[in-house]
Amino acid sequence: MSDQPEKPFLQIVVCAAGVADDVGKLITAAQERHWDVGVIATPQGLGFLDAEAVEAQTGRPIRSAWRSPGEPRPTRPADAIAVAPASFNTVNKWAAGISDNLALGVLCEAPAMDIPVAVLPYVNSAQAAHPAYRQSLERLREMGVLIGSYEPHRPKAGGGADRYRWEEALELLAPKLSAPA
Numbered sequence: 001m002s003d004q005p006e007k008p009f010l011q012i013v014v015c016a017a018g019v020a021d022d023v024g025k026l027i028t029a030a031q032e033r034h035w036d037v038g039v040i041a042t043p044q045g046l047g048f049l050d051a052e053a054v055e056a057q058t059g060r061p062i063r064s065a066w067r068s069p070g071e072p073r074p075t076r077p078a079d080a081i082a083v084a085p086a087s088f089n090t091v092n093k094w095a096a097g098i099s100d101n102l103a104l105g106v107l108c109e110a111p112a113m114d115i116p117v118a119v120l121p122y123v124n125s126a127q128a129a130h131p132a133y134r135q136s137l138e139r140l141r142e143m144g145v146l147i148g149s150y151e152p153h154r155p156k157a158g159g160g161a162d163r164y165r166w167e168e169a170l171e172l173l174a175p176k177l178s179a180p181a
């Protein structure tokens with residue numbers, strides 16, 4: 001599918017976290033609010049979702065690898081970014097300025113490019129208790145990143161997919177945009 005320049009473009013970044021296979025819920029919610037949607041998955045995240053279903057829904061290939069130098073940019077620039085689900089690993093690497101995959105490269109640059117970013121971490125309480133994680137969230141907040149409210153689930157307890165609010169990404173981004181919410 002070609003770009004839909006009349007619509008704002010939401011880039012969803014998907015990490016390798018338990019609920020990733022439900023990202024279609026966020027795509028649907030965004031499309032209902034008239035966003036053109038694309039998905040970037042981390043290399044690990046690719047294995048956590050149904051790529052065919054996501055590509056059918058967005059009408060675009062999922063991006064995960066860097067383009068080669070000289071290759072054209074595959075999509076239009078994002079008007080907003082939703083990182084959902086965000087893993088412990090990606091939150092910490094992003095906050096530390098590590099850019100060793102496409103998703104992190106996009107995330108590391110977005111705040112300074114004035115692209116609104118909302119992140120919905122999906123982590124357990126043992127991960128959340130790590131001091132580096134708390135510092136990472138604090139640093140992302142200072143960078144202007146909007147952080148979701150999911151309360152970490154107990155480790156090895158099957159997660160909390162039922163209370164993970166995908167639409168919260170759109171709610172957080174809405175006040176930052178003149179376009180749809």
Ligand SMILES: Cc1cc2nc3c(=O)[nH]c(=O)nc-3n(C[C@H](O)[C@H](O)[C@H](O)COP(=O)(O)O)c2cc1C
Pocket residue numbers: 014015016017018019042043044045086087088089090091122123124127
């Ligand atoms: C089945 C499975 C489920 C996982 N679920 C989560 C999760 O919910 N949250 C999380 O932060 N990490 C989770 N992990 C660990 C991440 O997949 C791992 O840290 C990975 O390196 C993250 O890569 P990424 O941040 O590049 O996407 C899970 C791993 C496996 C194998």
